[in-house]
Amino acid sequence: MFLDLHEIIEVPGGRVPFRCELDRERLDFPSLVRFNGPVTADGAVRNTAGILELNAIVEADMTVRCDRCTAEFQKKLSLPAQAVLKADADEEDYAELFPLDGDGVDVSDVLETCFILAMDQKCLCREDCRGLCPICGKNLNDGSCGCAKQTDPRMAVLGQLLDDIQEV
Numbered sequence: 330m331f332l333d334l335h336e337i338i339e340v341p342g343g344r345v346p347f348r349c350e351l352d353r354e355r356l357d358f359p360s361l362v363r364f365n366g367p368v369t370a371d372g373a374v375r376n377t378a379g380i381l382e383l384n385a386i387v388e389a390d391m392t393v394r395c396d397r398c399t400a401e402f403q404k405k406l407s408l409p410a411q412a413v414l415k416a417d418a419d420e421e422d423y424a425e426l427f428p429l430d431g432d433g434v435d436v437s438d439v440l441e442t443c444f445i446l447a448m449d450q451k452c453l454c455r456e457d458c459r460g461l462c463p464i465c466g467k468n469l470n471d472g473s474c475g476c477a478k479q480t481d482p483r484m485a486v487l488g489q490l491l492d493d494i495q496e497v
Contacts, residue, residue: 335432337376338416346373347436351387355441360452362392362401370440374414381414381429383436387444396451397460398468404452410443 330349337343351368372385387408394401414434415426427439459469467474480488 333433343376365390383412395454397458
């Protein structure tokens with residue numbers, strides 16, 4: 330969604346509100362299974378002492394897969410997104426600033442970037458997720474699997490030394 334900002338570029342205190350739906354295909358990340366509805370953003374661009382600031386709330390309802398146990402779970406996000414817009418942004422500024430396109434900005438591009446950057450590196454079904462048993466693959470959140478704990482073969486020699494000491 331292109332937002333025309335020519336009315337507020339030279340007007341400190343000026344504000345242009347917006348509401349848009351983001352392209353779900355561009356919001357893909359590794360743990361995402363699917364979006365359960367539209368991804369929407371509601372916000373405004375404000376001129377604060379000559380600096381254009383975009384502030385919005387991005388809302389999404391999605392199904393994601395846990396990175397430890399692979400279980401699917403629902404996740405609802407209400408993500409604050411903030412960005413500074415600049416008319417004459419150089420390439421080295423792009424990490425911190427979003428360039429204007431003439432007297433406007435593609436709000437969707439800015440918000441999609443903010444959404445992807447705000448996603449967790451690891452998606453967990455719960456903070457204390459125990460994951461899967463490396464031997465049988467059972468979800469350890471459902472209980473123990475009964476597999477014998479295997480020792481690292483590199484440590485077997487040390488285990489033998491401990492056994493020898495206990496025999497003495």
